[in-house]
Amino acid sequence: MKDPTIADIDARRQAAGKMVAPTAAYADSDMFKLQCSRKPAAKRWDNHLTDECLARAPGILKVAARFLKRPGMISLAGGLPGTDYFPFNSISAAIPAIPDEAGSNMSETESTITMGLHDIASGDATFDLSVALNYGQAAGSAQMIRWITEHTELVHNPPYADWDTCLTTGNTAGIYQALRMLCDKNRGDSWITEEYCYASALETALPMGIKTVGIKMDADGPIPEVMDELLTNWDAAKKGARKPHVLYTVPTGQNPTGSTQSAARKRAIYQVCQKHDIYILEDDPYYFLQLRSDLHSQHNPSKPSASTFLANLPPSFLSIDTDGRVMRIDSFSKVVVPGARMGWVTASEQMIERFIRHAETASQGPSGFSQALIYKLVDEKWGHQGFLDRLQHLQTEYTARRDVMLAAFDKFLPKSIVSWNSPSAGMFCWIRINHSLRPNAKLYSALDIEEEIFAACLKRGVLVAKGSWFRAEPDMPLNDVFFRLTFAASSAENMEVAVRTFGTALRSIFKLE
């Protein structure tokens, strides 16, 4: 079966005719897929789910809402405020044009997107504020689910039939809800993460009483053989936890180490998960921040076509997930804006249905303002082609930022004690300090020296992130000193100043020069 293309999506929309999705309309991915018939179904995961998750029933009023599909039905049932009282006649946004590769473009520099209160009734719009700003489905609006379904098929094309998607209020909520679904302290559950792990994920699991087990990493991410050995030899009594049945991983531009799993690494990890019946949470907010290696040449390379761009993206866990054992957690935070507090998850229909039941009582789904404005932006203004153009532009920009940071490392850091890899994706550089070279190193723990460097930087006006903040198992002894530095937020000038200061602090502590 050929890969889906943007042209296929356009053709499907054309054939489907105008989308009709009024207030709180139900939608799922099957309504918008190009392909599914010849793929196998996902496996079932009932034995992975918590009692709490299994006990969730559909909201009674959401069930009642299905009667509203009948034409002419008058409802006195739902407590929805009248849209006549909404104090927003319309909302608009000024959108900057996406610069072309040379940064020179552009026939327009800014354009406007607008959504009115009654655009659906008064014209040929598919979405308006009377729908977006009223109560809706916790899964998100049909309008956004269509875009996300199309995007997922274009980019990941999951190899099983019954995959589904729903919106989230961001990856934080995605991780939180996934953990509530899968892990229960009453049955002694634990989960596996990278040995250095996104701090918020660890802070989510800890108060729930879920034990975190970190897997040793190399430059390619967690090491499958280490994971296999750990699981094969798991001793529940000794470990104080049931054998882990969930893997949480950030496969691209990992936070904090910046490492990116190769396709071969992902396949090896997936096989270990199949062997040990592990469910995979693929948290991949940096997936589209692939950093290019071809920008160092004198000539800007020509912009690749959409199909080349897509073909060059590494395979996600979702794209190799023949079992339906992956929940992929995606975000608009790094590629549009974090403040949208909106993302989405993709998994088998069974898992998405349970996820939505939870969202109905935990959040009722993301903001209607976010849905309205992001829909207007990514669907109507950009479309799938424009979104890919945007991503290519971001990649160019973040690549240039990374290169500024790496050049500053090269210029200002003492290489006798500092080492780093060049990250191929994301926002982070991960710096190792050979702390054993500190004068009188034996008198200090790694934690002491890490704190000494951190404080010396702070005193000089630079804030960096300690590696120890990200340890999956903070009770284990710290053997290495790392720092995480981001090239995402600061100006080139500030990055250079900060890295020079970091180098000065190190030289002072390590008595170099």
Next chain:
Amino acid sequence: MKDPTIADIDARRQAAGKMVAPTAAYADSDMFKLQCSRKPAAKRWDNHLTDECLARAPGILKVAARFLKRPGMISLAGGLPGTDYFPFNSISAAIPAIPDEAGSNMSETESTITMGLHDIASGDATFDLSVALNYGQAAGSAQMIRWITEHTELVHNPPYADWDTCLTTGNTAGIYQALRMLCDKNRGDSWITEEYCYASALETALPMGIKTVGIKMDADGPIPEVMDELLTNWDAAKKGARKPHVLYTVPTGQNPTGSTQSAARKRAIYQVCQKHDIYILEDDPYYFLQLRSDLHSQHNPSKPSASTFLANLPPSFLSIDTDGRVMRIDSFSKVVVPGARMGWVTASEQMIERFIRHAETASQGPSGFSQALIYKLVDEKWGHQGFLDRLQHLQTEYTARRDVMLAAFDKFLPKSIVSWNSPSAGMFCWIRINHSLRPNAKLYSALDIEEEIFAACLKRGVLVAKGSWFRAEPDMPLNDVFFRLTFAASSAENMEVAVRTFGTALRSIFKLE
């Protein structure tokens, strides 16, 4: 001490000077209060909190962010995307003017609110998209916390010193997070609700394994004597749950019964809660939908002043809460728009701090688009005075809607079998059907007859809400048949058609002419 006024708030802002609150700035209510020095402190609630709640530590990266307060600090620590890449130069909204009492107004019919990406840097703005659309505090932006603190002091003026507020992603999340803080199935926790209760609250507690205990109600809400007796005689073994330590109540225009607790009723319930060490969750989304009784006269009454309007509002639990035992859960859903998915909670500093720790891993707070647009609307466009004007306008509108529904009841419903009260607040009428008057009533259960009426309405094109959907304890036998009808959403014509149809269905089933 005199009640706070809008003039006092204006004077405090004037004296405080321009607000400076950059990206992810920390804020709490103490920064914006008029009064607190002479009030007593709240009691502590440690023994009410769950193990999970007590185990929550502050997010390490949020703690690190406090170093950013130092002027000139360069951060390479936080993974915030660069605001230069935000694809929104500005957002705007067209806001309808608030009609005056006669509905005739108005010098303007519409005005525009706008927020740009760099308004703070380029002018005298207090909030802009570079802040609103980046990562922020889970408690919400300082800008919104200021407005909410002022509003709370104006309307409720809690009688203890250390009250605090934070934003939520809506009352659904407020209830959910409060339950996680307070109730734990592992210690056999239960909570008390009205005998007929907001379905989503029940659906939140059930999968968590929290037992719900419903308190019998009269026209004024839950009956304090019944509650006292239940708690005094609680037998944990027989009930299969620890004595309840949490009350969940919707005191105004209760969902589903439409009942509103009088001031005396609230005081009586509060005393029972003091006696039995009960923590109170006051979920009050309909508080400002007070329905007036003075609109039946021929002449429109003159619009009351802000101080008269505020003085006529009934006391909330928060306003009589000398112990700090109330968490008040407030919403923009009924008075602005539900799609904002934004509300706020007010409680003692101890409880708000725990609530925020949870929000940091559950949601990271509400959408920045919602915060930006609601701030521009309620703070800059309306101000506190304009918000009260808006509320008065809504009250007039919803009162007229209620009266249309009550007139239709009077005209179309068979009074021999149907009874109702006139709701003094909210969106709902609660209709009791004397099902014992159905021919051959003894052959059917109340549930059977309820379903028969529901189905007969559906067949005729009208959807109503069954009373049984809202039962706190659905396993108990159903003795009464109720239906909840809302006057919020439908047009006057549709309400009349639907009520007539409801009457026709009843006459057919009960063989009435």
